[in-house]
Amino acid sequence: MKEYFILQYKMTNRKLKDFGLEPIMGYLLILACFIGLSIYLFHKTEFAQYVYIPISLVLTSKLSEIGRNDFLKLCFSDKYYKLVRVVENFAASFPFLIFLLYKQTLIGSVILVAVSLLLGLSSFKTSLNFTIPTPFYKKPFEFTVGFRNTFFIFLIAYILTFIAISVDNFNLGIFSLLLIFIVVIGFYPKLENEYFVWSFALTAKQFIVEKIKTALFYTTILCLPIVLTLCFFYYTNIVLILAFYFIGCVFLITIIFAKYAAYPNEMNIAEGIIISISVAFPPFLFVFAPYFYTKALKKLERFLI
């Protein structure tokens, strides 16, 4: 059992190194991001724990995937298998638990521990067998796959918009809009198999333009209910709402450029730092986006003539 956890630790270190980070720096960075995002969420809304606990449980439930558990069952005796799973799940939910305790949400903490330990004693298919319908089937693949993986977050975002209007909390409304962008942006950094890029009978420029058009069109469809609702109830803040939408779109475009600027490798620390600077100072996007675009064209020309 000890060897298993040492192996997990080594695998995590390797992933961080592949990303271009020294493991210790990686762990510190992840910790800083986790604390920062947790503080931000709890600062922005009083309903934070209703988002926070489900996020923790969704992440933990990934460990219950049936194929992974079948492998563990083959490796360990029944007793050790259960122990491994309980320890894993507790470790996965531990950072969330600490933050909930810090926020003195005791009931939430108890629910989190109880459910994550129960999940540790169960295994199920995290990818359901039935096909989840998607409105984005016409232009596979990012939105087709992404929507199926995260459709429930869009529901949460729309519910948050409803709550924002009900309790007259404009910031929460903007958060729900940004949540859509965060999720959509998450569709893109995943490495795309070179076969699918190679297949396109397009030039590098046409390929990237197509990607942008699809991304903006589908993102707008997802954002539209929130943008329209916020514009209706907070019409004095229309410019601000549209500014957030516009920055979100520019950010999305930059991420797509950055993805292909690193292609056929995954985005590394250099792209990560540039993107982080852009998050802190959005005007930099207008400098970095053209830089990534030029680099992306060069990388794609290797696969597209």
Add this chain to the structure above:
Amino acid sequence: MIKVTELTKSYGTKQVLKNINLTFSEGNVYGIVGENGAGKTTLFRCIAGLEDYQGEVKSKLEPLKNHLGLLLTEPFFFAKITGKEYIQLLCSARKIKTDNIESRNIFDLPLNQYASTYSTGMKKKLAITAILLQNNKYFILDEPFNGVDIQSNIIITEIIHKLKELKKIVIISSHIFSTLSVTCDEIHLIKNGEFIKPVKREDFSKLEAEMKEITIANKLEKLELI
């Protein structure tokens, strides 16, 4: 026509393909045989333009990649994409309209299920269907018969015959000699990155006997089975 001239490919200091010269003509089916690691897949990737190489690959229709249906040994599938969406993706990549996917689903695949849930053979059949629906002029099929059931192997063989009739160029690799002997007009033997010789249809049985003799030699004795 596809003409490969002086194609050389190296990984670091290791040369995996050495001065390959080949010509593939319309209406012919070519087999490429060789041991694991001989360089077959690397050659296919070079022709497709997925690898950098020295030398030249020219075709009548340029760019070659836009007219090439490439079946990889292990086709890649996204986790939550249905069979139908996979075909749509590959067809839209070549600007081909796909109104009648269901009626052209000759392998009776469950197209509305996630492709990642398909068995190995079903995945291969889906990848074959997709490149056929792309209306390509050239085909490279890396192990098309591998993992596929007998009934589908019969269909794939007939598809290859049909492609030949339609004057397409088909290049196949297979580890099952019989599948090549019934489909190919010419077989090329590759060893350690070099092409040894082309063999015409009339000499296939001779080639098979030669390969059997060289490959088996006294290896079975070495096992010392009792």
